[in-house]
Amino acid sequence: MVNLQTSWEVRTLSQRASEALAGGQLGLTTGYLFAGLAGLAVFLAAMALVLVYAERKIAAHFQCRLGPMRVGWHGILQSVADSLKLLLKEDIVPTDADRFLHVLAPFMSLLAAILVLVMLPMSPALQVADVNIGVLYVTAVSGLGALGILLGGWSSNNKWSLLGAMRAGAQIISYEVSATLSLLVVVLFSGTLQLSKIVQSQADGWWIWRAPGVGLLAFAIYLIASVAEINRTPFDISEGESELTAGFHTEYSGMRFAFFFLAEFINMFVVSALAATLFLGGWMPFHIGGLATFNAAMDLIPPGAWFAAKSAFLIFVIMWFRWTFPRLRIDQLMRLEWKILLPIGFVNLFLAAMAVLFGFYFFPVQ
Amino acid sequence: MVSTLEDRVRPPAAAGGPLSTQEFFINMGPQHPSTHGVLRLVLKLDGETVREVIPVLGYIHRGIEKIGEHQTYRQFVHLSDRLDYLSALMNNWAVSLTVEKAAKIELNDRIQVIRTIMAELQRIQSHQLWWGVLGMDLGAFTPFLYGFRDREVLTDVFEETMGARLTMNYIQPGGLMQDIHPNFVERVKSFLKYFKPKLAEYEELLGGNVILQERLRKVGRLEAKTAVSMGATGPVLRASGVAHDLRKKEPYGVYSKVAFDVPVGTMGDCWDRYWVRIEEMRQSMRIVEQLIDNIPAGKHLLVKPAIVIKVPQGLYYGQVETARGILGIFVVADGTGYPYRIHLRTPNFNNLWSITAIAPGLRVADLVAILSSLDIVVPDIDR
Numbered sequence: 001m002v003n004l005q006t007s008w009e010v011r012t013l014s015q016r017a018s019e020a021l022a023g024g025q026l027g028l029t030t031g032y033l034f035a036g037l038a039g040l041a042v043f044l045a046a047m048a049l050v051l052v053y054a055e056r057k058i059a060a061h062f063q064c065r066l067g068p069m070r071v072g073w074h075g076i077l078q079s080v081a082d083s084l085k086l087l088l089k090e091d092i093v094p095t096d097a098d099r100f101l102h103v104l105a106p107f108m109s110l111l112a113a114i115l116v117l118v119m120l121p122m123s124p125a126l127q128v129a130d131v132n133i134g135v136l137y138v139t140a141v142s143g144l145g146a147l148g149i150l151l152g153g154w155s156s157n158n159k160w161s162l163l164g165a166m167r168a169g170a171q172i173i174s175y176e177v178s179a180t181l182s183l184l185v186v187v188l189f190s191g192t193l194q195l196s197k198i199v200q201s202q203a204d205g206w207w208i209w210r211a212p213g214v215g216l217l218a219f220a221i222y223l224i225a226s227v228a229e230i231n232r233t234p235f236d237i238s239e240g241e242s243e244l245t246a247g248f249h250t251e252y253s254g255m256r257f258a259f260f261f262l263a264e265f266i267n268m269f270v271v272s273a274l275a276a277t278l279f280l281g282g283w284m285p286f287h288i289g290g291l292a293t294f295n296a297a298m299d300l301i302p303p304g305a306w307f308a309a310k311s312a313f314l315i316f317v318i319m320w321f322r323w324t325f326p327r328l329r330i331d332q333l334m335r336l337e338w339k340i341l342l343p344i345g346f347v348n349l350f351l352a353a354m355a356v357l358f359g360f361y362f363f364p365v366q
Numbered sequence: 367m368v369s370t371l372e373d374r375v376r377p378p379a380a381a382g383g384p385l386s387t388q389e390f391f392i393n394m395g396p397q398h399p400s401t402h403g404v405l406r407l408v409l410k411l412d413g414e415t416v417r418e419v420i421p422v423l424g425y426i427h428r429g430i431e432k433i434g435e436h437q438t439y440r441q442f443v444h445l446s447d448r449l450d451y452l453s454a455l456m457n458n459w460a461v462s463l464t465v466e467k468a469a470k471i472e473l474n475d476r477i478q479v480i481r482t483i484m485a486e487l488q489r490i491q492s493h494q495l496w497w498g499v500l501g502m503d504l505g506a507f508t509p510f511l512y513g514f515r516d517r518e519v520l521t522d523v524f525e526e527t528m529g530a531r532l533t534m535n536y537i538q539p540g541g542l543m544q545d546i547h548p549n550f551v552e553r554v555k556s557f558l559k560y561f562k563p564k565l566a567e568y569e570e571l572l573g574g575n576v577i578l579q580e581r582l583r584k585v586g587r588l589e590a591k592t593a594v595s596m597g598a599t600g601p602v603l604r605a606s607g608v609a610h611d612l613r614k615k616e617p618y619g620v621y622s623k624v625a626f627d628v629p630v631g632t633m634g635d636c637w638d639r640y641w642v643r644i645e646e647m648r649q650s651m652r653i654v655e656q657l658i659d660n661i662p663a664g665k666h667l668l669v670k671p672a673i674v675i676k677v678p679q680g681l682y683y684g685q686v687e688t689a690r691g692i693l694g695i696f697v698v699a700d701g702t703g704y705p706y707r708i709h710l711r712t713p714n715f716n717n718l719w720s721i722t723a724i725a726p727g728l729r730v731a732d733l734v735a736i737l738s739s740l741d742i743v744v745p746d747i748d749r
Contacts, residue, residue: 063511327505329731
């Protein structure tokens, strides 16, 4: 229903690899696949370091302090030093813990985050894989994270961890419903589940304001629900350091703790990037339908920069939440989801379906 | 309602049924982020629901009452600030007040006014810290640093006059240890000017937040009757609707000469305790404002430091309203320079035990909110 602009041709890394394979260039195929994998690994590490540093600096400035200042210029190497410390720490598994699951849990948590990362369209040329059920895949895979947290809490043989894990399980499963409902609004409007096509469908305006009202509401619901899904304040009850000491990762230390930590930050990025992709146009530059000169000027900024800027803004908003809000209680959290967000989500989805049915959205394509 | 034994051993929901659950015990503390020191609470939990709370004390017992028997009355002042370190000056005052009453030492106006100003400044300081810690206990870390930032200003003022920042010894039987610093009046005035808008900011950042109100309103209701029977005092008692403030009921210092209101809550829930303390900061500033320009001239110490104060034989009791409630000091004197026996009635001990009455039936997270709203200082409980 939406006229796709042909200038934004998407070529994913996996697509390039298979093209090379069809052309008989085995070396190039391996190169592309390796670039995809190694790129992801490097990206993960870099992203975690940058986000940890950003979080500490942002928190510090919210709190009238300077934050890390000693290691490197303005403490820029602080997260490197911290990760080195975590790498070198003694690896402790409690005596009565379920050793296998205890070791497995952090990897499960991280795996979920990485698997989603594969799908993210960062720019037309930078996307590892692009399947036609992208949104479905993302919602399905991100649920795996809950498993890691549940296993980690249960296998630690610690009552505080168990309480944290139970909280996390209930919370993540509940909020996933709302998050998915709000994603469906965009799926309805764009008429596709493929992430790159969703981005391309926003060439004439982002769904957050092009879908009249429902887009904005869906964005708000998604933001709230996904902050809850990734266990960040004000929904960080599964860690809740003032209640449960450290929640599900009380018994984790050293590298395994770092993996949980890494997963949290990657999840934050994934959630922000997804919100940017679905509601804020992803790598698509800011366009206003009909204003050709303005649109051309916006196109000068590379798509990758648009994507990074939008994601960074949303990450900042999530950090802003964390350093401002107190924490909700478990029953209030459940009430917010099942009695407030879920009904609103359903009504919103219905309204969105009506809007699509009657072709009522802003800036229809000529 | 005080929970009875039947309440406590009540079987969990649907015992024996298909959804029967098991109660379990869990130790909160002595090393736990929100027990504010080395307090240990043994919790009996049914899932997230608290069935019973048993505070276990003694992890920071230092035998201050016993040590007091081997100290002169002046020396004991230096132990009193180790009780509730956030009300150090008020604790000093309690000791001095009792000894002065017993030894019949008359004070001049300058001493009384300065003591009152110091006590009220410290009340503000103590509540600033409480406000920050409350935020942190409820998951908002930023208020903690805001509270400490503003507390720092007052700490500097205290440091200039008395040389210490936390365990301050300033008020002693017969007067004050030193005169106020020449900058004192000016700096206190600039603090008042600085802190008034900050208090409004406190309200905006934390008090006006809907999540905080959800967490505090109707949580941990302490009925007036229970509060009185538990011996709770200070903001905890006043939040329950009992307007008992020693500064009004049995005025000491110059409290009878200054105008101030005693904030009283209606519900006795955590929110009332929050509100009472915020309002107390305003009232304390009001008191300091009235006094700071009118400090009379005079000597700051009426009994020479070399003189050992002797208290005639008898039983003496003195009490002051600290930031957390009534600190009572009971002295059995045998006519020498040393007390025969000293007993301390500390506010936090009673305030803490009211948690056994209000926590059952609430969630673990509520327990943290209640603990924070009771504003306990553990060394004051164990002493």
